[in-house]
Amino acid sequence: MASLLITASSMIITPAGTPTRVLSPGYVRAENGVIVEAGEGRPPAALGTPDHDLPTGLLAPGLVDLQVNGFFGHDMVDADEAGWHTVVSRLPETGVTAFLPTFITAPVATQAAALRRARDLLPNLPDGTRVLGVHLEGPFLSDKRKGAHNAVHLTDPEPGALATLLETGLVKLVTLAPERNGALDAIRTLTEAGVVVSVGHSDATADQVAAAADAGARKVTHIFNAQTGVHHRDPGVAVQALIDDRLSPGLILDLHHVAPKVAELVFRAAPGRVVLVTDAASSAGMPPGTYELGGEPITMPAEGPPLRADGTLAGSGLRLDDAVGNAIRIGIDTVTAVDAATRVPADLIGRPDLGRIAPGAAADLVWLGPDHRARTTWVNGQNVFGGGS
Structure with missing residues (x-):
């Protein structure tokens, strides 16, 4: 070389x-x-x-994105080999050199099949962005905070389901709701298997999130979105994410999911822990139109993030380099903004070489x-x- x-x-x-x-x-x-x-x-x-x-x-440093549902018209969970080729070869256009394709809620058997399909095609991918593994966002989420996820497929993290999903060895990050039955045991099992656990799509109290961190959870998925927030008498997921040094809050900084001043609050309250993510859907990098997220239709408007038919936010159209630029434009210093899209996520996922x-x-x-x-x-x-x- x-x-x-x-x-x-x-x-x-x-x-x-x-x-x-x-x-x-x-x-x-x-x-x-x-x-x-x-x-x-x-x-x-x-x-x-x-x-x-x-x-x-x-x-x-090359940017590291831990939450990419899709991009350039392709939804990662059901993309064919050509779709994976497109995403891997084109994500460098956005500065991303390593990422976790993210599979959202589906039946466990469907997710397991998608993992096996990904395992089989990974050796044939072209040069481009590194695939670090897979992020499973669900199905172990709260139906009260489901966001764009299909509530029909939400379930508890039973040991058999975990074993099925871990079979390929591709799973590197799992988002779950710690208040679900068996969740704390699941966090321990996943952590022992070398999987990073993120609290998200959760109706948990701050104390329940602290218990999840005690069990091994180390991240919070898209802070302030699809979770309990900041209330002076009823603190939720977002509060614990901000005050618990063990947790890295993921932040979708498209200035739609979280307002600029709230994004500034996250950086100020959690210095050195913020992880910028895109949560990009298949509509990212594409013109306005109808696309898919987890097998269901979403609409990409001319302005703003993609939406479900009921108006629910459905991922984003964000580029990670734009997230860095947005952070700098709202007053975050350059080093902190770049670290949040490079060193911090790389270290969190266990890749200090990136x-x-x-x-x-x-x-x-x-x-x-x-x-x-x-x-x-x-x-x-x-x-x-x-x-x-």
């Missing part, structure tokens, strides 16, 4: 044992898909002429322009989108 040398007018760097910071200018060198050097200023002349010299914008620019990390990189949109993306040191400069 070829070497890679990039110089940038501004670069995010995460040296071992030190906080993430911005270097202006900076350079990064990779060999065989792994970063071997990252430093401030211009690279030593002995390294030769840079392959890319980025005069504007920001060189950042989401950072540091020696030993994978050479997954994105050049974000002044508008914070991806201009060029590299995975394993290979250019998978854009031409650089």
